[in-house]
Amino acid sequence: MEAPGKREMLPPASTPFPVTLLRQQPNGRQPIAMDHQQNRPTKHGLRQGFLSRLRDDVNLSWADIPMLACSYLSGLIDSVAFNARSVFVSMQTGNTIFLALGAANLPSGAPLMWLSALVSLCAFWLGCYFFASTRHFHPRRKMTLSICFLIQAILIFIAALLGQMRIAPGFSYSLLESNSNQDGTEEQASERKGDGFGIDLVVVALLAFQSSGQIVLSRVLGFNEIPTNVVTSLYCDLLSDHNLFAPLGDNVKRNRRLTAVVLLLVGGISGGWLQRSSAVISLIWNPFASLSHENELTMRNSTKDMLVDPKTRGVTSIRHTVVAAASSSSKSRAEAFLQEVGATSSAAAYGSYHELVQDPNVEIIYVATPHSHHYQNVMLCLEAGKNVLCEKAFTVNAQQARKLAEKAKEKGCLLMEALWTRHFPLADYVRDTISSGKLGVISRVISDCSMGLSPETSFKDGKHRMVNADLAGGALLDMGIYALTWPFLALYDAQQTQQPKQPRVLAMMNKYQQTSADETTTMILAFPRDASAGGDAHAVATTSIRVGGFRSDPNPQASVRIQGDLGEIQLFPSAQNPKSTKIILKDGTVEERTWEKPGPGKGSGWYNGFGPYKNPEGEGQGMFWEADEAAFALIEGRNEGKHLKLDETIIMMEVMDEVRRQGGLAYSENIETTDYPVDL
């Protein structure tokens, strides 16, 4: 136990200059050159003075202050590292336990925690050895200490840079959000953190190495009571101090320990809050389309949704900003669009897509033009180096999708199909239900997405993109993609016990006479699966503009049924926008859930809704979830969405190519082509 004492009055390492002409330094160093007339050191003398002072030992009477500041730093850095990679870079006791747990393959859900802990420990050990070797170079010299602190500062700076530039994804954003949002489980959060593991470990190593410098220096300077990164022994020494309650000036070591604990805590708190606020990313969205041809208002709905405060859906670390919009027909349409959706007044309006892609403020572009135009529009964005979220159907055919994926890879851009349904919390629930095994082996999916509209009445002149073959219209590309979504989610994604294979397809197609686009299409699919995994799984996916999906039905049947040998899950009322689910198990269990759409809420006076169908006051349409996922992908440095990767988008396009081949539906060469640029 330490004896109480006042701040130690150690002899100063250097004394102030005496007023003599040639100043002899107390430690017998060279005299400093003086300007005799001015009676002050010359520039050369000053430089000499500075350098010789650096050779002095540090004045220990105040050296505890930087060491206490190190305690604050430890708290800050450890809170960041733990939040980023579930590892400590300073407190190595925790890491030793994490390493030990790894031997038992624990903790569950974080199988690589031991590796992060080991990296941190190794870097820390190396750092201790390195910084302790200063004992060979006058360890208490100001010069030696300055160099040590400089090395630490540089390492922290490099680590911060790697995080800030999103090179080290784990350190680029906060885990807090993903743990709480969108029904996200910690598993999902750690999955999200899978990318960039290696570079994250580099950051861990840099920080652990520097943090060893702190404890070594606290030892060098003789402040063993403030090891800066260990608090367990500090708590013990503090509370077992028999002079714990001595007056303030009578127990310096107690004061230091207490201050170190408080500062470490404050450092931890600041680390947490800094991550929260620094994780607020201003995402820039850029709608191509605007208020459009009388009926479809995709852009308006999704943009309005994007601008809803993400906190209303529990998302705290991102924000979407519409910085610009472009209309291919006129700038005034873009202006009207921006006004209508409530974009900020600084948002730019463009009268051409070419102008828009040159805007340096644009980070990501949301393409919501007719299917026929996706390939050309997305290629334009990618060529300009812009990230893209492109509406469904992604392209007209698989070859176009492949080319876009290649271009995105070449340019290092994010490219994602905006299949909004895939990003609903409801879709996560369906995935989780399937992978939990509750339904047994899924062997069949029945899925319908239809409109129940008379095309002769609703799309009278045949020009609407729904039926217009020149715009790659028809039931299949527009609605059939939703019917295919659930078989793919259930049989391609969620049951990935083996490398998923492309399904075999049988298809029938009825054409709308007026335009020859498909009006009703029926697909039977077989997803190849080994006999040991249950054998091939079947799906029936149907779509129609004319029949099914009547909104007038007060008790709609399930649009989607995902069936396993132990039970099934049903989705209501529509495959593209399901709002409730029902699980029926063989043992008689029934689990029903409804899925609300968040938004500004009742009393907000805010409305969204598709086309003429208004949602209840304050409820979003549900398009923000795909926007959030694109934002997270950018923040994490991913070039794809996690719920629908480009490989799967391409395979779905291949299926639709085959369906069209069997149904005899080919679009005109200029919209099927992969040539670029082509004027449409």
Ligand SMILES: NC(=O)C1=CN([C@@H]2O[C@H](COP(=O)(O)OP(=O)(O)OC[C@H]3O[C@@H](n4cnc5c(N)ncnc54)[C@H](OP(=O)(O)O)[C@@H]3O)[C@@H](O)[C@H]2O)C=CC1
């Ligand atoms: N997720 C969802 O719920 C929905 C998604 N969608 C998808 O969104 C996309 C757009 O659909 P929607 O908004 O209904 O499409 P629209 O027919 O309303 O067209 C959208 C915009 O595309 C631009 N455009 C460019 N060239 C043409 C052209 N030759 N003919 C017509 N328009 C052109 C127009 O804007 P401008 O002239 O100003 O450039 C137009 O306003 C499609 O991929 C569709 O499948 C549609 C509905 C719902």
Ligand SMILES: O=C1OC[C@@H](O)[C@H](O)[C@H]1O
């Ligand atoms: O994606 C869509 O969802 C809703 C439908 O009404 C629309 O036509 C379609 O494009």
